[in-house]
Each structure stands twice: as structure tokens, then as C-alpha cells.
Amino acid sequence: MAQLDRLKLTAIRDQLDTLLDEAARSQMILREALAFLVTHEIARRDERRISMEGKIARFPFVRELDGFDFDAQPSLDQRQIRELATCRWIAHGDTVLFLGPPGTGKTHLAVALGREAIRQNHSVQFVTAATPWRCWPRPMTTVHSKSN
Amino acid sequence: MLAKANDDGSLEKQLTTLSRPKLLIIDELGYLPFEANAAHLFFQLVSQRYERGSILITSNRSVGEWGSVFGDPVVATAILDRLLHHSTVITIRGDSYRLREKRRSGLLQKAGTTLGTNETAKQ
Structure with a gap:
């Protein structure tokens, strides 16, 4: 022991x-x-x-892709989201925009993809633009991953 | 307030902090309009991360409305130019899951607003 x-x-x-x-x-x-x-x-x-x-x-809550109701959002291409979940776009430094009216699951998808990124050892920071700049994370709150 | 924070360099420090993570998620862009200073700093942030770190943005505004979000069409164009260069744009149409229950129970009549741009584009 x-x-x-x-x-x-x-x-x-x-x-x-x-x-x-x-x-x-x-x-x-x-x-x-x-x-x-x-x-x-x-x-x-x-x-x-x-x-x-x-x-x-600093995710506002825990959400996973598994919990996303794709049936409720038929305009979403599930394969496209699964492709994003591979995080290849992050390896390339690409951008992803989710546009749509409130309540269509944009934040859910953003958090779920962020957690996917962490699983693949990328460092992630979540901020909301619904608060002014000065309320965004202060220095020292970000820690690099790859610690393991 | 913003200008004051800018003077002691704390916004620049913040900018550096936000440039670091491999993925920066910016949620709810468009709820608050950016002040002129903030729009400029946002442009710097996007420039610093360009082709280095990924950005994921969620917004209830179509890209065409970003001029008013940033309060300056020139700045908005410069920001979009970099953001959209290597990007996947996913436009979600459809009902709010938060309102769906209420609609079902007859509290609300019909779906709300839809966005101007409806295409799902891969650029």
C-alpha cells in the first residue's frame, strides 16, 4: 500500500x-x-x-453531445457535428460559428464540443459575450493543459 | 470604465490570457453591443488567434448584423474576414427548446424570429 x-x-x-x-x-x-x-x-x-x-x-454547465436532442433540431446535420467532435478543426486552428435564435441549443453544442476538446488534451476557455469585457476571465485563470 | 481599465494595461493582460488556450469559446455574441474600445480589442484578439488558436462563437445574430454588434462596419468586416477564412458556419433554424413545452401547452402561439441567413456554409 x-x-x-x-x-x-x-x-x-x-x-x-x-x-x-x-x-x-x-x-x-x-x-x-x-x-x-x-x-x-x-x-x-x-x-x-x-x-x-x-x-x-469555466463552462457554465456540463453538457455532452449524447444529451443533445437532434430530432428537435432537424436543420442540424448530425454528421457535421460529429465531424466537429473529432476536434480536427481545433488542431488546424479553424473557427466554428453557431448561429441561430435563442433556445436552439447553440450553447449546449459549444460546451459539449469544448468538453470533447479537453478529452483530446486541448486547453479550453469559455467566456460569454453577454457580460462586458472587464468581466471576462482575469489573467492567471487560464492554465495550460498537457500537464499529464 | 473600459478606458480606465485600458490605461493600467489590464485589458492587454486579459487579451494575452484569452490568446493562450487552444480553443476559445465565446458564447452569446450579439446580446451586448461592443463599445468602440472593446470592438478594437476584440479585433486584436481575433488577429492574435488567427490560424493559431481556434475560436468557437455562438450568436443569435446573423453575420450580416455584426456591423451593428461591433458598432462599426469596418471593424466588423475586418473581424469577419479573419474569422470566416477557415471556418464552419452552422445556422440552426427552428424552435426554442425552452419555449417548446410552453407552446405545446398552449401558452404561446407560434415560433419566434428566424435569422436572415439560412444557409449552412462550409468555407
């Missing part, structure tokens, strides 16, 4: 018994068990990183 602490393998440490039981029950060989433990640790770290980066990005 102390060694797991020292290596900061906290997800494995916290659930060691459960994980070892599971490995034994599935009759994993040692190599499989090691991969199983490490995968668990990585999943927890990714989850933490996404939640932390989400706070830094």
Missing part, C-alpha cells in the same frame, strides 16, 4: 481488494491483471483531468 502511495497509484490503492478479487474471479493471468489495474488507474486520472480542466475552462 505504501508503495502504491509512493507511486501515486491512488485509484489502484483505493480499490485494491475489489480489483484483485475481480482479477481472481475472471481468472486473469498476471499480465492481464497488470493491464487491468493500470487501465483502472488511467481511467480515473483521465476523469479527474477532464473534470479539473472543465473547471478551468
Whole structure:
């Protein structure tokens, strides 16, 4: 346990018994068990990183693409949104504009794509132009990603 | 207020901060008109990020109305020129999901305004 602490393998440490039981029950060989433990640790770290980066990005709420009601917005091309979710446009430094009347899901899509970007290790900042410039994030609130 | 903030350089610092993230999401552009100073700084922001960092903007105004949002058609054109160069423009038509429930229950009559530009363009 102390060694797991020292290596900061906290997800494995916290659930060691459960994980070892599971490995034994599935009759994993040692190599499989090691991969199983490490995968668990990585999943927890990714989850933490996404939640932390989400706070830094200052999203107004949590929304995912999965929760978007595409049936309610037939003018939207779902494939086009899925293409944007690959974040290739971010790698290229491109721009995306969502235009439309209030209540058509523009902010939902923006937040969901922002979270997708964080998953792919891009740094993200969310600001609203409904407040004046001076209320936008101050210096020191942005932290670079790629910390892992 | 803006001019004052500008004097001590805090807006410039803010500009630097907003230039840093790989993706900057600017929500609800068009609700508030930009003061002249702010429009100019916004132009600088867009210029600094141009071809380096991505911007995602949501707006209830069509691109044609941005002249009045920024209070200056020249500045608006310069901003749009950079924004639209490598861009995907997605125009959502249709009902507000917030109002749909009310409409269903008979509180509201019909759908509200639609935008001037209706095309979904990939440029």
C-alpha cells in the first residue's frame, strides 16, 4: 500500500481488494491483471483531468453531445457535428460559428464540443459575450493543459 | 470604465490570457453591443488567434448584423474576414427548446424570429 502511495497509484490503492478479487474471479493471468489495474488507474486520472480542466475552462454547465436532442433540431446535420467532435478543426486552428435564435441549443453544442476538446488534451476557455469585457476571465485563470 | 481599465494595461493582460488556450469559446455574441474600445480589442484578439488558436462563437445574430454588434462596419468586416477564412458556419433554424413545452401547452402561439441567413456554409 505504501508503495502504491509512493507511486501515486491512488485509484489502484483505493480499490485494491475489489480489483484483485475481480482479477481472481475472471481468472486473469498476471499480465492481464497488470493491464487491468493500470487501465483502472488511467481511467480515473483521465476523469479527474477532464473534470479539473472543465473547471478551468469555466463552462457554465456540463453538457455532452449524447444529451443533445437532434430530432428537435432537424436543420442540424448530425454528421457535421460529429465531424466537429473529432476536434480536427481545433488542431488546424479553424473557427466554428453557431448561429441561430435563442433556445436552439447553440450553447449546449459549444460546451459539449469544448468538453470533447479537453478529452483530446486541448486547453479550453469559455467566456460569454453577454457580460462586458472587464468581466471576462482575469489573467492567471487560464492554465495550460498537457500537464499529464 | 473600459478606458480606465485600458490605461493600467489590464485589458492587454486579459487579451494575452484569452490568446493562450487552444480553443476559445465565446458564447452569446450579439446580446451586448461592443463599445468602440472593446470592438478594437476584440479585433486584436481575433488577429492574435488567427490560424493559431481556434475560436468557437455562438450568436443569435446573423453575420450580416455584426456591423451593428461591433458598432462599426469596418471593424466588423475586418473581424469577419479573419474569422470566416477557415471556418464552419452552422445556422440552426427552428424552435426554442425552452419555449417548446410552453407552446405545446398552449401558452404561446407560434415560433419566434428566424435569422436572415439560412444557409449552412462550409468555407
